[in-house]
Amino acid sequence: MNEETTRALYERSLSTLVGGVNSPVRAGSQPYPEFVERGEGAHVVDVDGNRYLDYVMGYGPLLLGHDLPDPVRDAVDGAVDAGPMYGLSTDLEVELAEFIADHVPSVERLRFVNSGTEATAAAVRLARGATGRDKIVVMQGGYHGGHESFLVEGDAERPRPGSAGVPEAFAEQTIPVPFNDETALADAFERHGDEIAAVITEPLLGNRGIVRPVEGFHDTVRDLCDEYGALFVLDEVITGFRVGGLSCAQGKYDIEPDLTTFAKIVGGGFPVGAIGGRASVMEEFTPTGEVFESGTFNGHPVAMAAGLATLEYAEENDVYERVDALGDRLRTGLSEIVADHAPEYAVVGTDSMFKLLFTRDESVDGSDRYPRDGGDVDAGDTERWRRLFRPAMKDRGILLPPNQFESQFVSDAHTEADVERTLEAYKDVLA
Numbered sequence: 001m002n003e004e005t006t007r008a009l010y011e012r013s014l015s016t017l018v019g020g021v022n023s024p025v026r027a028g029s030q031p032y033p034e035f036v037e038r039g040e041g042a043h044v045v046d047v048d049g050n051r052y053l054d055y056v057m058g059y060g061p062l063l064l065g066h067d068l069p070d071p072v073r074d075a076v077d078g079a080v081d082a083g084p085m086y087g088l089s090t091d092l093e094v095e096l097a098e099f100i101a102d103h104v105p106s107v108e109r110l111r112f113v114n115s116g117t118e119a120t121a122a123a124v125r126l127a128r129g130a131t132g133r134d135k136i137v138v139m140q141g142g143y144h145g146g147h148e149s150f151l152v153e154g155d156a157e158r159p160r161p162g163s164a165g166v167p168e169a170f171a172e173q174t175i176p177v178p179f180n181d182e183t184a185l186a187d188a189f190e191r192h193g194d195e196i197a198a199v200i201t202e203p204l205l206g207n208r209g210i211v212r213p214v215e216g217f218h219d220t221v222r223d224l225c226d227e228y229g230a231l232f233v234l235d236e237v238i239t240g241f242r243v244g245g246l247s248c249a250q251g252k253y254d255i256e257p258d259l260t261t262f263a264k265i266v267g268g269g270f271p272v273g274a275i276g277g278r279a280s281v282m283e284e285f286t287p288t289g290e291v292f293e294s295g296t297f298n299g300h301p302v303a304m305a306a307g308l309a310t311l312e313y314a315e316e317n318d319v320y321e322r323v324d325a326l327g328d329r330l331r332t333g334l335s336e337i338v339a340d341h342a343p344e345y346a347v348v349g350t351d352s353m354f355k356l357l358f359t360r361d362e363s364v365d366g367s368d369r370y371p372r373d374g375g376d377v378d379a380g381d382t383e384r385w386r387r388l389f390r391p392a393m394k395d396r397g398i399l400l401p402p403n404q405f406e407s408q409f410v411s412d413a414h415t416e417a418d419v420e421r422t423l424e425a426y427k428d429v430l431a
């Protein structure tokens with residue numbers, strides 16, 4: 001594989017971009033980050049002309065693949081031609097808000113922002129403002145973006161900053177508990193119930209190897225929030241309009257949050273975020289309420305047009321049926337391969353998300369494979385995955401995310417032949 005141009009570009013980038021990249025996960029690719037020239041359907045082509053079947057898929061937004069179908073392209077072109085942005089209101093943001101509210105019953109009002117991180121940060125501020133409380137409960141191994149309130153590690157007893165630069169004062173207001181652990185959650189409420197503004201959780205952990213919820217976990221979150229007067233914030237940044245199709249993961253798992261955060265697919269490949277929820281809470285956002293939220297690019301017309309056209313395309317073209325079937329085939333095929341060649345490893349995922357997790361951890365549950373605390377899943381063979389497995393897959397033309405805990409995504413551009421080719425590559429490498 002020729003990587004001359006990639007290597008030269010990486011060396012050049014090191015003098016201007018921190019670590020040669022704009023997001024740290026990209027530097028996990030050894031020995032160089034991928035520098036992409038273009039996307040083609042389910043593939044990316046790098047600056048050296050190497051073509052890879054892509055399962056990074058932009059880390060989730062690219063439900064339809066790299067080529068925009070005509071209606072999406074026309075919508076994007078139309079928004080660009082009309083002038084890319086105004087800082088003023090448009091019909092597009094109203095239509096996208098209506099589409100989301102029509103398909104997600106818990107959402108009565110929305111505010112569009114520009115990333116998942118902005119959405120979760122604003123949702124938590126809203127919950128704090130609405131309840132007059134400061135503490136939030138988060139799940140160990142959950143991810144809500146790079147904001148001070150969420151960059152917290154440890155446990156309920158000893159929360160600590162998860163990054164230099166995060167003040168202890170933020171960590172003190174964050175209570176990390178194990179995902180799927182109803183007892184730990186109840187304990188947190190027993191000890192701090194009248195100080196907890198919100199529980200924020202993903203429907204499934206999407207950045208920790210894909211950890212599905214155990215039956216009843218989200219009901220317990222709902223009940224405890226009701227009992228203690230806290231808000232339930234569901235982070236659907238990854239799962240929104242991917243898991244559970246147009247009703248999102250909350251439809252699939254029957255979850256009833258007060259607030260939901262969206263991003264990724266909702267922008268059709270352009271930067272976006274959104275907070276949605278009950279009108280009585282959402283009205284606390286300025287200008288009608290007291291909780292400040294604002295943004296020059298909020299409701300950016302190109303992202304609104306792309307997101308709306310993407311969701312309408314998905315609705316009209318049975319996209320979820322196809323991508324979920326491909327996801328099923330990948331998980332089933334991979335499970336067979338793993339049973340033969342690496343029975344200690346786990347195949348995880350649902351709908352169009354999947355992952356082969358290199359974990360040998362005894363405490364990982366056989367059916368749902370969830371970490372009993374944030375650290376367990378890290379006991380997997382992370383280095384083996386990163387240094388040997390991923391490069392070996394790349395040699396076979398299959399591009400996986402550079403971090404073993406990041407989900408892999410199937411898009412509508414992937415074909416059955418792509419899936420079979422992928423399974424062959426897994427088999428070859430694992431054998």
Ligand code: PLP
Pocket residue numbers: 059115116117118120143144145146202206207235236237238263264
């Ligand atoms: N929440 C979840 C569940 C995510 O997976 C992510 C990003 O992957 C975020 C929030 C942060 O979103 P963004 O990277 O758009 O800021």
